[in-house]
Amino acid sequence: NAGVTQTPKFRVLKTGQSMTLLCAQDMNHEYMYWYRQDPGMGLRLIHYSVGEGTTAKGEVPDGYNVSRLKKQNFLLGLESAAPSQTSVYFCASRPPGGSNTEAFFGQGTRLTVV
């Protein structure tokens, strides 16, 4: 049981390039989340999804787009990368049940924009 898998694990981009980060979960979870973590800080929510075909903005959505075409996958896109987007990105998923459920996190994608 793989849980939450993020692809790629590391990436270096040049300013202005685009890329897509993939999050895949095999637990049939409805809810999925994308976070970013800057050095010495906690995680901040970028976008989230409460089900297939739905997405919503989190705390820091600017510069990112997301799609949830399949229940098991949640994609995070950077259309024109900027150095300020250098960060570690974490994906998470959880089943229905509101705040009485635990979330499962991936191992992270370390992105550097030069």
Place this chain on the structure above:
Amino acid sequence: DAKTTQPNSMESNEEEPVHLPCNHSTISGTDYIHWYRQLPSQGPEYVIHGLTSNVNNRMASLAIAEDRKSSTLILHRATLRDAAVYYCILRDHGTASKLTFGTGTRLQVTL
């Protein structure tokens, strides 16, 4: 979302109990108290959660004050593998029930 306050860092000796405090004076009646931890270079992992009563699981215990304005995560015997950043999070009962992370408590465990 209601806020939590945690010490920036704590130290413990190996095989001794550790009590990690969290203040959440603005907690609402439907907020669950969650604890996650993040080991170095890894994603956060769930530790424990509770609403009103104290909770125990294989990893830790959660002691919740009677007025729910504070809670304490208890690691009964700290090991070197418990060195991590511990996050105390209040989760609302809304549809998305998002996790809002603060800066957490960095726990150092020494021999």
